[in-house]
Amino acid sequence: MTVTYVIEGSRITGPDSFWTVVGEAVNGPGGYFGRNLDAFADCLGGGMGTPDDGDLVFEWRDHALSARALGHAETARYLERMAARAHESNRGRLREECAQAAAGRGPTLFDRLVEIIRERSGPDALRLL
Template identity: 70%
Template sequence: MTLTYVIDGSRVTGLERFWEVIGEAVNGPGGYFGRNLDALADCLGGGMGTPDDGDFDFEWRDHAVSARALGHEETARWLRQGLERVHPSNRTEARRRLDAAQAGRGPTLFDLIVDVLRDGTPGGLRLL
């Protein structure tokens, strides 16, 4: 039987809060399930609270609330924070992505998180 983890999108007010909400959805209060996109993808691979047989999915309720909270403004904030850590050979691309987010263009954090969840969740992702 498939185990469904419920992400309460009404509780997502930004990226840091998203990490708390998904951590609690999978591992209970104070639970961890990634603090960046790469870690989220790793957690989806197993061993971080999901069933060993990989029979699980996600249901993201009130996803439209999360989409607004993880929109271009939050994406630009996240990209700005990471700009100083970007390898010099990638700074031009990082700056282009930041400029696009500040102009309200390009993928948002919500889009990136949805992509990771869709690609890595065996049972899939339902946006409600």
């Protein structure tokens, strides 16, 4: 059995709203499905509202709006916040990624989310609409 979760891309204005929208899509109002990239990837591993058996599909509507909201500028802000809290052994890498994003280069948060879904759930688990 395939379970489809709808991500309303028009509601996404940054990472915080993405976590809210995806949490509600999977687990209903107020639902949790990660609050950062690592937690999101962990949730896709199962046991957090997704089916333990069967396929899941994320239908990401208005994904182009989300791609803009989660673009390079927002990615740079996200990485800057992460670098401020990271262990010193990770700060240099995060600051370099932040500088790349600020310059409009490298993967965006949107790119990373798409990659995580496809890696954890399979290439057919995401429909970008």
